[in-house]
Amino acid sequence: MTGLRAPQSMALVVGLVASVLLIGVLLIVGGWSSGPLASVVTNTDNVMIELSVVAAVAAALTARSARGRVRVAWVIVSIGLVLFTLGAVLWRIYKLIGYKHPYPSLADAAYLVLPITTAIALLLLSAGLSRTSRTRLILDGLIVAGSFTIVGWALVLDELWNSVPKDRMHVAVSVSYPVMDAAVLTIGVLVVARAQRGQRLTLILLTLGMLGIAISDGAFVYLTATHQRTSTQLLDIGWLVGLALFIAAAITGRGFAHRETVAAQPFSLTSVWLPFIPVLLASLAIFTESPAEIKSGPIPMIGVVLLLAFGGRQLLVMFENRILLATVAEQALRDPLTGVGNRIVFRDRLNHAMEMRERDGISVSVLVMDLDDFKVVNDTLGHPVGDELLSLVADRIAACLRAGDTVARLGGDEFAVLIEGRVDNSQLVAHRVVEAFDEPFIVDGQDLLIRPSVGLAVAEPDEPDLTAADLLKRADIAMYSAKRSRTGGVHPFNSEMLLAESPDSELFSTGPLPVSRSGASTIRLLGELRQAIDQFELTLVYQPKFDLNTAAIVGVEALVRWPHPKRGLLAPDEFLPLVRRYGLMGSITDLVVNTALDDVLRWRAEGLTVPIAVNMFAPSMADLRLPGKFAKSLASRNISPSQLTVEITEDLFLDNMDRTKTVLNQLQDNGIRIAIDDFGSGYSALSYMRDLIVDEVKLDRNFIAPIPADRRAAAVVRAVLNLADELGLTTVAEGIENAGTADWLRQQGCHIGQGYYFSPPLTSKKLIEILKKCENDGTCQTLGCSIRGGTFRWVDSDVPQIELMR
Missing domain, CATH: 3.30.70.270 (Reverse transcriptase/Diguanylate cyclase domain)
Structure with a gap:
């Protein structure tokens, strides 16, 4: 069989066994047992030895492929089958040498091991049972066995007992077979009744195998007790069928789905009524015996054992019921899904x-x-x-x-x-x-x-x-x-x-998360974003800020980008909704601030001093730990706080206004500048200017874009610039894309401008190159623009600045 896989080899063995068994049974039943070939095939002693060897090997192979308690169970079954094989061999030897009294003998001791090992295996293979439940199964088997012993004694065995007073070992061995078989069958029925999916077939085959052996054992004891011939070959069919079923059980046992945990089992009526019926039958059988017959036999001793076993069983039932009630009470206080309290x-x-x-x-x-x-x-x-x-x-x-x-x-x-x-x-x-x-x-x-x-x-x-x-x-x-x-x-x-308003108010609803492609895609992107933050994979680019009167670079704004390995370079609007939605803004802020300040150190090493601005999500400004974190970051790098501007994103409400004011005051006390970013894009811009002490206001790109074509828009922007001037605030215009807008803003008193008209966002390395050229030339004309005659003009051509940078 070396060239066959295990399932194929087992199937081949089963086929051969079934064929031999079928032929043998037909020849036995038909009486065709003459001839040398028929003698080999139909000699039940030989067939029994062959089947028991195959069954022992099948059980051993199943034990080898199993794990844990399943392996132990099949090892025990294989031991029982090996001893059964030894008993069959001894019985065959007794016949060959003409031994006159082969019953009882060592062969019977070997045979009687199989019911014990099968009972142990059934208990090991049973699922969802505690030690108490397994003990109750054993007691049930003992009760049924004792009850049937009393019934058998009243019907048959008492005559045998009285007829051979000098050979009562013969009677004791005869009684042992049906008693042990009854106990095993009881355990088997109860275990099958509680079996779970993937377990029942194997347990049924084991129980049926034991049933076949028990039938022949019972018939053998009956024939012996009634002094009838026990050499008939029909008597052997039960043993042969039982061994064949043990082989089948071993084969199906390879797919046995065992669960180690003790689980709640469905209510089984079988486990309730099964022990009571044999006890009732035993009670009726006792009434057929006279007091003298009862005293002369083992019925009193068996009755005491039966009473103790039944009493112990009922105590265990009471104990299990108590545990069950406690479990139910505990489950009533636990969440059924998560297992924590409710x-x-x-x-x-x-x-x-x-x-x-x-x-x-x-x-x-x-x-x-x-x-x-x-x-x-x-x-x-x-x-x-x-x-x-x-x-x-x-x-x-x-x-x-x-x-x-x-x-x-x-x-x-x-x-x-x-x-x-x-x-x-x-x-x-x-x-x-x-x-x-x-x-x-x-x-x-x-x-x-x-x-x-x-x-x-x-x-x-x-x-x-x-x-x-x-x-x-x-x-x-x-x-x-x-x-x-x-x-x-x-x-x-x-x-x-x-x-605050009620938590259920629509005012505070964040609305559905904008999901591209699918929600599952968003969740995967969120996991990748978290990993990118943890591994510092996000990068920064810097957009220069220009003095609208001198065209000099007066600072830069740090802008975060995500170089996604599959989707390419992602802009903030493609992942910041996830950041806000899932509470990652604190992590993003820490990463941006520390990365930006590290770049400031690199620029300082090149002899360049450039103020830098970072964006903050408005609700983050209520974090009282923020000023201390910024102060620590600046101090650890020996950077002046005046070089840092914090831009508050204005497109959402500021919560906890009093706490926000405290944070802003601490930041300004430390020397950090405060700016309102995206002014004109939200709902509370004017109230921010009124309630918050800030240093500058940044006009949103959508706020200033209509200026060249819309007089009303220009009037609103002019009013905001005048108001900011009255409050002593620096004004910064974002998103400037043409010379006309830049020129108009300069004439209206706007101080600083940024946008693609001046420069696209630059990497830190590219920014260093530009700043050095500006420093060497004394102007910023390397960026492609200058102020001539009071207006902005392109130095090199009329091509937009973003094209020049390429």
């Missing part, structure tokens, strides 16, 4: 914690989080993926908590954590939970980067009347504030949040 248990523990706070003064904190844009996952990848993601999220949150903390799923994609102890501990746990989302989740073979909006509320010592419901509501409000800001991190509750 809303009921969370509220109960929160109420208890608040009571302990009132009594012992312990600190209580509640963290509420909601997954940003979880609906995108459900809508694009399907609800099964969403469910798996929620389970992974719950596991990751639980891994961040301390012993005694409670995590619960409140519903949908919203989770809550109860933290007891010092306030700094609650903040530590909260930040640990947020940081756990830095790594993507691997679901359905895809990397999904999901960010949470996290709100934290702490029960302060000076609020003794604060209730559990109020604390949970505060955490919920803080979470919605985090969701609106999209800045990531932990958002602690403060009293200002109570003045």
Whole structure:
């Protein structure tokens, strides 16, 4: 068989065995057993040895290909079959040498091992059973075996017992066969009743194999007890069929789907009524015996064993029922999808914690989080993926908590954590939970980067009347504030949040995420973006800013680009919506600021001093840590704060205005300039000019584009320039694309201009070249433009500047 694969070789063996077995049975039944060939084929002793050898080899091969408990089970079965083979060989030898009394003998000891090993194998192969359940199965088998022993004794074996008082070992061995077979069959039936998909066929074949052997064993004992001839070949058919079924069970056992975990099983009526029927039959059989007959036999001893086994079995049933009730009670307090606590248990523990706070003064904190844009996952990848993601999220949150903390799923994609102890501990746990989302989740073979909006509320010592419901509501409000800001991190509750609009208001709806191609594509792009940020793959280009009166370069604006490996160079509008939507703005800001300041160091090494401006997402300005981070970055590079301008993107609302003012004041106190970017593109531009102390205003490209053709637009821009001049603000015009617009802005008092008319964004290396030429020439004419006669003119040609740079 070396040239055959294992399944093919096993199939060949099965075919040969089945053929030999079928021919042998037909010849036995038909009585055609004459002749040398027929003698070899139909001699049941030879066929039994052959089949038992094949069965032992098949079981050993299955054990070799299996793992864990399945391997142990088939090793034990193979041992039982090897001993059965040894018994068959001994029995054949006894016949060949003419041994007069071959029963009972060592062959019977070898035969009786197979039921024991089969019972052990069935218990090992059973799925979803605890130790208690397996013990109950053994007791059920013992009860059935004892009951049938009493029945058999009352019907047949008592006469045999009394007829041979000097050879009662003969009777004991005879009784052992049906008793052990009954026990194994009981275990087999109960195991099959609880079998799961992928297991039932193998377990059925093992049980049927044992049934075939049990039938022949029972017939042999009956014939022996009634002093009838036991040499008939029809008696051997049960053993042969049983061995053939053991071979089939070994073959199907190669695909046995075993599950190690203990799982809840469906209710089985068989496991309830099966032990009671044999006990009832045994009770009826006892009534057919006289008191003297009962006392003279083993019925009293068997009855005591039966009573103890039945009592032990019922105690185990009570114990299992108790565990089941406890499990049901626990599951009622757990979320069925994620396994963490549900809303009921969370509220109960929160109420208890608040009571302990009132009594012992312990600190209580509640963290509420909601997954940003979880609906995108459900809508694009399907609800099964969403469910798996929620389970992974719950596991990751639980891994961040301390012993005694409670995590619960409140519903949908919203989770809550109860933290007891010092306030700094609650903040530590909260930040640990947020940081756990830095790594993507691997679901359905895809990397999904999901960010949470996290709100934290702490029960302060000076609020003794604060209730559990109020604390949970505060955490919920803080979470919605985090969701609106999209800045990531932990958002602690403060009293200002109570003045905000309802979280359900449409005012704060961020709207659907603009998805190109498909939601799944967006999710994949998000994972790639996170990786690009972590590996510093994003790059910066710099667009020069020109003094409109002298044409001198007075600074540069840092613009982020993403050199995507497959999609090419992506502009900000192609990935910044993802950055804002998924709370990556903090990471992007850190990368841009540090990269830009590193480039400032390189320019300084070349003898160039160039002020630089970086863009900030407006809600990020509410982060009180921001001034310290900027100050640290500047100080570590020995760069003057006056060289840095922070441009606040004005296309969205500024949240937490009071905190924003605090941050801006600290930045300006440190010497950093503040600019309102994209002025005219949002809703609150004038209020920003009124409420915020800033240094400059940058007019949006769409705000100034209509100037040459629209008198009303020109009048509005002129008014804004005059207003900025009244407030002492520097004005910068973005997106200048022609000389007429640049000339008009200069005449109206605009200070600085930038756009493709002057220069496209440049790499750091190219910018150094341009700046050196400007420094050497004393002008900026290398960029293609100059001021002559009070107007802008092209130096080299009338070709647009972007063409000249190429």
